[in-house]
Amino acid sequence: MDVVALEKTEEYQGRYRVERTLGAGGMGVVYLAEDVKLGRKVAIKQLRSDMTGNSAEARFRSEAQLLARLNHPNIVRLYDVLEEKHSIALVMELVEGVTLKDWMRENSPTLAEKLDLLMQICQGLGKAHCLGIIHRDLKPENILVTIDGIAKITDFGIAKALDCDQQLTREDHIAGSVQAMSPEQLQGTKLDARSDLFSLGSIAYELLCNEKPFERGEMGALAFAQQITTKPHIPPQKTWPEIPRPLIALLDRLLAKRPEQRPDSAQQVFEALELVHKHGIDEDTQQYSETVTQLLIKPKKQRRRIVWAAAGLATISGVGFWVWHTFMQLPPQYIAVLPIQFNGSLTGGKDSEVLVSTMVRQALMSTPNKLKSSALVSFTPTPGTSIDAQLETLHNRGITDALFASLKCLKSRCNIELQRITPIDRQVRQQASFDFISDMQQEAQYSIINTTLELFPHAYKITSQTETRMAPEDYSLYLDTRSDDRKAPTVTSLEVLETLISKYPKNTNLYTAYATTAATIFVKTNNSKVLTSALALLTNGGDSGADKMALLEAQLQIKSLRPDRESFESTLRKLQSKGYPSAHLLAEFARFNYSQGDYEQGLYYASQAVALNPSNNNHYLVAINQFAIADYELAKKNLQELTQKEPDYWPGYAVLAAIELEQGDFAQAEETLTTVPPEFHTWGMRSNLGTILLLRGKYKDAQEVYFELLKKSPDNIVVLNQIAETYLMQGKQAKAHEYFNEILEVTAKSTDLRAKQYRAIALANLGETATSIALIMELLRESSSDTYIKHTATQVYAMAGEWQSANYYLEQLLSQGMSTEWFALPAFQKLCTQPQASQLVLNQACLD
Structure with missing residues (x-):
């Protein structure tokens, strides 16, 4: 496959129709193509035929591997990797727009638009850094701006993947364009994420001041490199006399010669930019400038206090609303x-x-x-x-x-x-x-x-606020529902509390007790009806005269377990505006993102909550999100430390068992689960016990567990799917189809992540593969790092005969440590008979 062949190929690998050349660089040629299977335009970046060789091919593969880990709206996405003989091509998202270099030349943006663009770049860069990736060649030519004003970082060809827990540092060779390099990169010394921040500073300077921060003139590359490493940048106020002082402070910190003088992270720069964008575009006071400067240089704990002190500052918002309204x-x-x-x-x-x-x-x-x-x-x-x-x-x-x-x-x-x-x-x-x-x-x-x-x-x-007095006998009933924190609540407790609320609608304690009880029952049974009833009762309580703050907190507790993001965020904002503790809200937001399958956001907010309040609950939230993105070892380490510190923290054992189950250590998973007293077994724990039986081939025993769960939580799509799978493993396809059809009925009007996931499996098993593939592609866009979405994708693609795609996701699951037993279903094993099955899949996933 050389350049000429690809240009003249009407349809490559039966899927991509090349239309024309978009551009060429030092290593590759980029083509406009159509994915005929999915009916969308893509960009195919192909290694030039005269660049084939170990180094060039390795760089392309490295870029593919890095892009596969990066799923963010401000980073160009990778869709597919094409290989033939000694050539390689990347199928990527087609960005309809121009480079930032061209955008600056062709537009006259407002300051607000410039700041917005820089904030987007910070978010994309922060995502890369969080995953241990340094770009190393960040410049206006490597940032694309869509016609809608969305910034997307591209060209990770010389990026390096490093471990976050090693602080993104290591010795490395000089790579990249001189104008995009930091002083330490030019000198070939240790690099960390702050090297990219220097490059970001150059971009920000040029975007804001319409000039470059260093004069090059006629000097060559070596002389220019010497200037960057030794000479100060041109003062921003010299090129833009009216520049707000906070932006001077920001640019000066970004373009500092030594990394330790720069901000700690892209997130820190985002916070400073958003401070100016939200509150201070017209501000020009010395005090305000000093606030931005402190935000950029203070340690984390002090910086948070500065963030809280700035009126209207929006911090760490992946969804654009995390605004702290309090001044101090x-x-x-x-x-x-x-x-x-x-x-x-x-x-x-x-x-x-x-x-x-x-x-x-x-x-x-x-x-x-x-x-x-x-x-x-x-x-x-x-x-x-x-x-x-x-x-x-x-x-x-x-x-x-x-x-x-x-x-x-x-x-x-x-x-x-x-x-x-x-x-x-x-x-x-x-x-x-x-x-x-x-x-x-x-x-x-x-x-x-x-x-x-x-x-x-x-x-x-x-x-x-005075609570409504209850009759003595009613008060005794209330105390009885709260008499033992270690005793599992029941639906009867809810009924008692509901009766009491109808008699004493202004008594706040009753609403709080109801919310806590409903949430606990849901975790144990996975019956969402108790959440629906609780939310209706708490909403009606808003007109009762009960304490509104307590009602909001109770509503947030319930909404964090439901899929309605808009409603959850609305309640969160109301609590923020009333000065509710930030770590508590961050934890709830982390929990909500986890429940919606947005694990990287969940991990981010859980980590922020830990930084403010290192509670066991917040450490647990970090661990479950680490597990969800397949960082098994780190999640296990955190959970083991947690359960050692607090031996009866039962949720920690549940997640430890889930990790051991996913890695195929069934005996250890069962032992870990049996550590938890039966009265504290949740719905998820019992489901995992059934899955251990299923993966061990004890199908009837597994079904007994699943049917028992179904009695307690009718129409539960997870259990319906598990029952269907046990029938598939026994060769009873007709019985399996009954349950897959039931899943379609239950999920007909549902739009949450898990409903769509199990609907995709049901559709594929019932022969509606085209609809199933469209649904699984939507899920992969929403949560590409979700292990179970990838497992579902593998299954769906295999049933559709899309062997390359099935093999691709199966390799990912094996590489992250998922055990062979998870691929015992017939759809997975059929892949083993296909020529597209890789050696990794044949060796590790194909059962004898």
């Missing part, structure tokens, strides 16, 4: 409630003692809702753990305040001592005590709440 937000408080210490006895015996202890705990747990910038963090220690050990655990989880209550009771009178303790130093910051009558539990609850609020600084207090 109070330092967030993450509050946990320690177990209640009960001494003495009460008339009425053990039952009365349990109810009083529950009342005290619920009163303390409701306190964060009545404080600004505060959030409750659930905490249930192992019985018998000392207070010091509990405080150590809380400190490790990033808890700022612990509430402790000690009760001394005799007959019907109790004395309560309340303490606010800081886990970091085990010191009691504030304490108070008073007496109450055990039979007057509601009055005691309000006294406890009000007294506890006095233990916190005045700045955190919200105007108090």
